[in-house]
Amino acid sequence: MHRLILAFANWLQNTPLALAVGGSDWAYPYVQLTHFTGLSLWVGTSVALDVRLLGFGKRRQSPGELLDDLFLWNWIGFCLAILGGFLLFSIAAASFVSNLAFRAKLGILIPLALAVHIFVQAKARAWSETPEPPAAAKLAGLMEIVLWLSVATAAVSIPYF
Amino acid sequence: MLLNWCDWLQHSWWVASLDGSVALSVLVELGHYFGFFLIVGSIVVVDLRILGLAGRGHDAARLAGQLFPVMWTGLFFALLTGFLMFADDAVALFPNPVFRIKLLVVLLAVIFGAIVQWRVGRWDRFARIPVSAKCLAAVSLALWIGAILSSVEVPHLTYVP
Numbered sequence: 001m002h003r004l005i006l007a008f009a010n011w012l013q014n015t016p017l018a019l020a021v022g023g024s025d026w027a028y029p030y031v032q033l034t035h036f037t038g039l040s041l042w043v044g045t046s047v048a049l050d051v052r053l054l055g056f057g058k059r060r061q062s063p064g065e066l067l068d069d070l071f072l073w074n075w076i077g078f079c080l081a082i083l084g085g086f087l088l089f090s091i092a093a094a095s096f097v098s099n100l101a102f103r104a105k106l107g108i109l110i111p112l113a114l115a116v117h118i119f120v121q122a123k124a125r126a127w128s129e130t131p132e133p134p135a136a137a138k139l140a141g142l143m144e145i146v147l148w149l150s151v152a153t154a155a156v157s158i159p160y161f
Numbered sequence: 162m163l164l165n166w167c168d169w170l171q172h173s174w175w176v177a178s179l180d181g182s183v184a185l186s187v188l189v190e191l192g193h194y195f196g197f198f199l200i201v202g203s204i205v206v207v208d209l210r211i212l213g214l215a216g217r218g219h220d221a222a223r224l225a226g227q228l229f230p231v232m233w234t235g236l237f238f239a240l241l242t243g244f245l246m247f248a249d250d251a252v253a254l255f256p257n258p259v260f261r262i263k264l265l266v267v268l269l270a271v272i273f274g275a276i277v278q279w280r281v282g283r284w285d286r287f288a289r290i291p292v293s294a295k296c297l298a299a300v301s302l303a304l305w306i307g308a309i310l311s312s313v314e315v316p317h318l319t320y321v322p
Contacts, residue, residue, distance in 0.1 A: 070215075
């Protein structure tokens with residue numbers, strides 16, 4: 001399995017696209033811009049809903065109403081983050097797949113965080129029926145914040161591993 | 162004189178101890194990334210709502226009221242950790258033109274964000290959001306994307322010839 005992933009990584013970083021992005025003088029910051037703009041939309045709007053479920057701050061909108069307003073750009077942010085992240089990965093794929101922090105991020109933490117995220121979005125409208133979200137909603141919201149924090153921790157730890 | 166202060170700051174004992182600890186460095190970077198995710202994610206969605214591209218089912222002011230506390234919380238963390246990251250490399254960063262442009266763009270983006278927050282309740286009372294409001298929101302949106310771009314250009318344009 002590991003040899004297969006490594007073979008894929010070596011193939012990917014030698015594709016014309018990866019070589020072009022990696023060899024360009026100006027492309028790298030724009031790829032980073034795509035990744036970070038996507039992440040801002042994704043994490044910012046996801047955490048805003050979690051904070052609302054936890055009951056902190058303003059209560060101008062129910063969790064369901066807030067989700068209605070955020071849903072589209074939340075997932076547009078996700079697509080941008082994946083696009084930018086894939087390009088960043090493809091430039092140095094082989095060293096990323098052997099990096100422990102990157103493996104923890106992509107293999108464990110992101111799938112977990114994404115599962116909780118989808119659960120929160122699926123339940124947000126049901127959790128809006130009472131003025132105070134139920135305990136399960138608060139637990140899910142807290143879990144999502146902690147999981148995205150751990151994803152970001154793993155991401156900033158990559159250069160140290 | 163300011164450069165002397167930068168030198169003193171960079172060599173003060175607490176900055177040296179921050180630089181010597183991987184765990185603290187990761188924590189500071191985490192705070193900076195998560196802080197700007199919260200700022201950019203929340204303000205960009207409000208800008209998009211004013212432009213008519215997000216959450217048209219509800220009032221702009223209610224969405225803004227829900228999201229602006231998230232933005233100010235993010236700004237607090239981003240500024241605090243940003244100062245610590247600056248302190249670590251103050252002598253090189255202070256005269257760096259790219260870094261100065263970044264600070265200017267961020268300052269303008271925060272000012273435009275504050276103007277949007279201050280005026281959004283008024284714009285909602287019109288049958289249609291006025292064109293001047295849409296222009297302000299578009300400038301705010303462009304400034305935040307510019308803030309991310311100028312941030313990723315700081316190491317790129319400084320250390321790569």
